[in-house]
Amino acid sequence: MKRALQFFFLLVISFLAMKSADAQWTPMNPVRKVQQEADGVVFTMGTGTLKVQVCSDSIIRVLYSPTATFPKRTDFVVIKDSWPTAKWEMQSGDDAVTLATSSLKVTVTKKDGAIAYADANGNPLVQEASRSMRAERVNGEDTYRAESFINVYGSHEGLYGLGQHQSGVWNYRGESVDIVQDNSNISVPLMVSSKGYGIFWNNMSRSRFNNRFANYLYISSEVADVIDYYFLYGPEFDKIIAGYRELTGQAPMFGKWAYGFWQCKNRYKSQDEILGVAKKYRDLHIPVDNIVQDWFWWNRKGEFVFNKNYPDPKAMIDQLHAENFHLMISIWPFFEPGSTNYEHMNSKGWFVDKFKYAKPPYHTDAMAVYDATSPEARKYYWDLVNKGLFSIGADAWWMDTTEPETEGQEENILLHHKLAAGSGDRYVNAYPLLDTGAVYQGQRTASDKKRVYILSRSAFAGSQRNAVTAWSGDINSDWFSYRRQIPAGLNFAVSGIPYWTTDIGGFVFGSPADPAFRELFVRWFQYATFNPILRVHGTRNPDENELWSYGPDPQKILVNFDRLRYRMLPYIYSLAWKTTSESYTPMRPLVMDFRTDPRADNIGDQFMYGPAFLVNPVTEPASTTRPVYLPQAKWNDFWTGAPIEGGRMINAITPLERLPLYMRSGSILPLGPDEEWSTEKPADPIELRIYPGADGDFTLYEDENDTYNYEKGAYATISLHWNDAAHTLTIGDRKGQFPGMLENRTFRVVFVRENHGVGVNPADQTDKVVEYSGKQVTVTQ
Numbered sequence: 001m002k003r004a005l006q007f008f009f010l011l012v013i014s015f016l017a018m019k020s021a022d023a024q025w026t027p028m029n030p031v032r033k034v035q036q037e038a039d040g041v042v043f044t045m046g047t048g049t050l051k052v053q054v055c056s057d058s059i060i061r062v063l064y065s066p067t068a069t070f071p072k073r074t075d076f077v078v079i080k081d082s083w084p085t086a087k088w089e090m091q092s093g094d095d096a097v098t099l100a101t102s103s104l105k106v107t108v109t110k111k112d113g114a115i116a117y118a119d120a121n122g123n124p125l126v127q128e129a130s131r132s133m134r135a136e137r138v139n140g141e142d143t144y145r146a147e148s149f150i151n152v153y154g155s156h157e158g159l160y161g162l163g164q165h166q167s168g169v170w171n172y173r174g175e176s177v178d179i180v181q182d183n184s185n186i187s188v189p190l191m192v193s194s195k196g197y198g199i200f201w202n203n204m205s206r207s208r209f210n211n212r213f214a215n216y217l218y219i220s221s222e223v224a225d226v227i228d229y230y231f232l233y234g235p236e237f238d239k240i241i242a243g244y245r246e247l248t249g250q251a252p253m254f255g256k257w258a259y260g261f262w263q264c265k266n267r268y269k270s271q272d273e274i275l276g277v278a279k280k281y282r283d284l285h286i287p288v289d290n291i292v293q294d295w296f297w298w299n300r301k302g303e304f305v306f307n308k309n310y311p312d313p314k315a316m317i318d319q320l321h322a323e324n325f326h327l328m329i330s331i332w333p334f335f336e337p338g339s340t341n342y343e344h345m346n347s348k349g350w351f352v353d354k355f356k357y358a359k360p361p362y363h364t365d366a367m368a369v370y371d372a373t374s375p376e377a378r379k380y381y382w383d384l385v386n387k388g389l390f391s392i393g394a395d396a397w398w399m400d401t402t403e404p405e406t407e408g409q410e411e412n413i414l415l416h417h418k419l420a421a422g423s424g425d426r427y428v429n430a431y432p433l434l435d436t437g438a439v440y441q442g443q444r445t446a447s448d449k450k451r452v453y454i455l456s457r458s459a460f461a462g463s464q465r466n467a468v469t470a471w472s473g474d475i476n477s478d479w480f481s482y483r484r485q486i487p488a489g490l491n492f493a494v495s496g497i498p499y500w501t502t503d504i505g506g507f508v509f510g511s512p513a514d515p516a517f518r519e520l521f522v523r524w525f526q527y528a529t530f531n532p533i534l535r536v537h538g539t540r541n542p543d544e545n546e547l548w549s550y551g552p553d554p555q556k557i558l559v560n561f562d563r564l565r566y567r568m569l570p571y572i573y574s575l576a577w578k579t580t581s582e583s584y585t586p587m588r589p590l591v592m593d594f595r596t597d598p599r600a601d602n603i604g605d606q607f608m609y610g611p612a613f614l615v616n617p618v619t620e621p622a623s624t625t626r627p628v629y630l631p632q633a634k635w636n637d638f639w640t641g642a643p644i645e646g647g648r649m650i651n652a653i654t655p656l657e658r659l660p661l662y663m664r665s666g667s668i669l670p671l672g673p674d675e676e677w678s679t680e681k682p683a684d685p686i687e688l689r690i691y692p693g694a695d696g697d698f699t700l701y702e703d704e705n706d707t708y709n710y711e712k713g714a715y716a717t718i719s720l721h722w723n724d725a726a727h728t729l730t731i732g733d734r735k736g737q738f739p740g741m742l743e744n745r746t747f748r749v750v751f752v753r754e755n756h757g758v759g760v761n762p763a764d765q766t767d768k769v770v771e772y773s774g775k776q777v778t779v780t781q
Contacts, residue, residue, distance in 0.1 A: 026130050026149070028112040034097055036090055039083070041099060044068075045113055048133070052108060052115065054088045057101040058234070059243050062115065064227040066133040066144060071225045074421055076373075076430045077462045078202055078247050104233055117197065117231055125197050127151040131227050138223050139416055139423040146203065146224035150217035157195040158591065158601045159217075161495040162209055163188035163459070164472060170487035170589075170604020174214040179207035181403040181412060181429055181458045184473030188461050188495040189429075190244055194591055194601045196235025200244055200461070202228040204430040206415075223426040237494055237592045242583035244496040249465025251498050253580050255451045256705040257326050258396070258469075259572045260289035260678040261562050262535040264328075265545035266507070267294035270309040271316045277546060278325050282676070286547055286559055287566045289677050291320065292328045292398060292537070301367065302335030302342060304388030317393040324677040328396035328455065329389055333372065333381075333404050333435050336364045341384060345370060350377035352424065353413050362407070369404045369413055372434035373427055374420035381435075382442025390443065396453035397439050402432040403458045432458035433466070440466035448708040455533075459497055469499035469533050477506030477517065477538060482524050483619040487604035489531065490589040498579050498586060501533035508539045512549040519621055519656065522554050526659040527617035529561045530609040532586050557657045563674060564760045570670040570683045570700060575610045577701035577715070586610055594631040603629055611698070612667035612691075613638070616652060616660040626660060628652045634665035634693035641758045643693070663752070665693025668720045668729075670700055671762070679705050685746035687766075688720070689757050690729060692781070696722040703738050714738040718772075727781035734774040744773045751781050 033044035040053035040061075049068055053061040063070055091098045099106045105118045117125040129151040133144040158171040162179065164186040169175055172191075179187040179201075189201040191209055201207060205223035219229075232243040245251070263281065268274040274291060281288045299307050306313045320327050335342045335351070345351060351368035358365040371377050385397070404413055414424035414431060421427055436454050443452045452467040459470040472488055475481045485502045492500050505521040512518065528534050538545055547558045565572075578584040585592065588608040594600035606616045606629065614635065616628045630646035637644065638661035644650065652660035663669070669689040675681050683702065690696075703715035719732035729749060749768040750757035757763045768779045 026132060029130070031108065031110040031113055034092060038085070041090060041097060043108060043113065050113055052099060052106060054086045054099060054101060055083045056086050057103045058232065058239065060104065060106055060231040062128070062227070062229050062231065064131050064133070065225070073225055075202070076427070076433060077204065077460070079249055079462070080247050119235070125195055126193070133224065133227065139425040141423045141426070143223050143225065145220065145222060146227045147218060147220040148227055148229070150219065152217055153215040155195065157193045159191055159193055159211060160491055160589070160591065161188065161190050161192045162491060163495050164470065164488045164492035164500070166484055166488060168484040168487060170490065171602055172209070172211060174211060176208060176210040176212045179209065179429060181432065183403060183405065183457065184475055186459050186470055186492065187429055188459065188497065190461060190495050192237055192240055192494050194595055196233065196595065198232040198240040198244065200230040200232060200247065202230065204427050205425055206428060223423065236595065238584065241494065241496050241585055245464065245583045248462040248496070250583065251464040251579055252467050253451060253576055253710060254453050254467065256569070256573055256678045257289040258453050258533065259569060259576060260534070261287055261565060262290040262292060262533070263288050263546060264292035264294065264535060264537040266537065266539040267296060271311060275316060275319060278320055278323055282323055284548065285676055287562050287676050290326045290328055290396070293330060294398070295330045295332070295400065297329070300336040300338055301332050303339045304384050314392040321393065324680065326395040328398050329394050330398040330400050331385060332400050333369050333402065334367050335370060336367045345377065345380065348376070350374055350380070352417050352419065359407060371419050372431055372438060377420070378434065378438035379442070381438050385439060386442060386446055390446065395450065397455070399436055399439065399454055399456045402435050402456045404431060429460050432456055433460040433462050436463060436466040436468050451706055451708065461496070464497045468497070469501055470497060471500070472502040474507040475503060476508060477510035477520070479520060479619065479621055481506055482520065486527070486617055486619070489587065490604055490607055493585050493587045494589060494592065499532045500587065501531050501535045502528060503537040504528045505536065505538045507537065509541060510538055511541050512544060513542065516621065518550045518554045521550055522557050522656060523618050525558050526561055529565050530587070530613060530615040534565055560760055566675055566678070567671045567760065569678055570672045570686055571610060574670070574699060574701040578699070590631060597631055599629060600631045612663055612669050614662040614664065618654045618659065623654050625651045626654050628660055630662060635662040636665065636691050636752055638663050639759055641752050641754045641756055663691045665691050666696030666722060666724065667691040668696050668698040668722055670698070682742050684742055685748050687748045687750060687762055689750050689752050690722055691752050692724055695724050702741065704740060709738065716741055729779040731770060731772060731777045733776050744771065746770065747772055749779055
């Protein structure tokens, strides 16, 4: 007992000493004056000014200035600048001021300005203990270094998001993450917690989320006039992400083709080669929608003119369209000397910096990256793309090196340079947002008949509004890198940007003739079938990367998963609408749907694809089994239909031809007919697989498959509801219409059980056939 008391006494002394040291370095900043305003409360502090703004019942904005005012500044990220009046109340006492909404209680302590967040019942969420701004001179500009100290002492919460990083870490508790753009590392300053809140740190300079000491989180930025962050409360992640997208913009729909399979490699070298590959896909009846032309189709970067290996680019694109292919083309933000485009941009001062040393064949001497913070430069860039590519029919844009690429130096090119918007250090992380914005806004102005699609190597907060899919960069072709893509992609998913993909098989290097690489490629392809975008790419020896390149046995497996992707298109396209209309996230770490399950919170190698599929990638060579955690629910094996109780670990069987997939009870899975491209056939008949064991809902969405008419209401939805107790499926009234809509269709209803309604192929036997003409129908099992 005596020894225990001694230990407790030492613990208390150590804690007090620690707090004293804290106070030594960060003096208290007390509240001097409180002023209530219509949208929040302004606090005059001992040093500076603090504002707590009530944006909505679940979104709080915090601003701190070291001066008496909040200076106006250019904000490329947040596009919502006004809010409907929110209902909230203020209570002010001797020690604290509390702002209360229907969802949150926010308490500002007067002695030190600390902000404590709690839910409506008073349950603590997190505390911003202090904040500081230190005067600095950066890139010739008088500014401040900003730091916020977030107290998570004793909490067991998990921390996620912050973009896509290659450390292999899923839960960032106890980690430090730099917010800066690099090839294969994408930084987004949105952090979400398993306690049900998110912090969106609104700063475009280099920043850091430092939780190396797991009880303290420091968020800092190198350049700031104010500390500016949004506290987003859920508690479910979907609501947190919806709040982020309300601030930074919604993700638009892609053309239906984009959700199919993409063929790509490093690289097709001629018009004949790319047309030959497309023809062989059609001859072999392998489903595919998009073929991609990687770099060096040009004479020089920035000229947007095809080289002699492509004698008639428009005829090439026309032929691809005739064969129901879309063409994506690689474009870069770099310009090489020797063209009138280069000379014009140089004369306008639209270049950030020029390469000082050539690195053939990739970079020439004096090659320059354009200044995407300049509205005029952005417009000129799109005009070049439009004239050279969009006007002859190009369908989509592979915007490479949007960090932009640095090649041989650690620091981003924008640092230490002056931009049209100001200091490069201030805006360094926003480059991919602005670069992709040039193309998105340009194409939207040019046409509403073709939906914008952008594949970008980097992204920042707000990139989703530019129709951006990010990919995970130039990663290696090995099991180690493959394993790391899974938590990287899942953290990206909860960073608010819903579309992401990866180079199936890795970028460098792999041999389709090597049996070991074939196995890796098959496992990677199986996983990617359940990514938001399904895309092969990479540098191969021999120089081929088509599905037939990997031998007849792997080809059979690859094509089977490709077929599954196409049969799933009614499900996937409906999720795309849900993503646009409800701020949904299609690739979902388990914490999104099982947030209060501590075991699920810490799993970063399994995920839900939509509400139905539990996906469990196989990431070890020669695996015959893998451990799978089934969260608390009832499940069915996708391949056998066998029912399985959740809330436990199982050992899943993993022959090479099988990816462990489990379907959540209550799921309604619409599957379309086999097809070779996404719009080959109407989605008729649709096989509706019902997984009994719980109630379930799904909304089937359809439109014209391209154009922006859906924004004007040209679409239709059909609600589907499964009542498990009554064993009834209700197919609701169709709502809406669009040109070309199926007025009458057939639903083939399958009630899944063991060895019935399983696998890729249509069910051998249908339980109910429904002829549907738009009016509600009820089916009983």
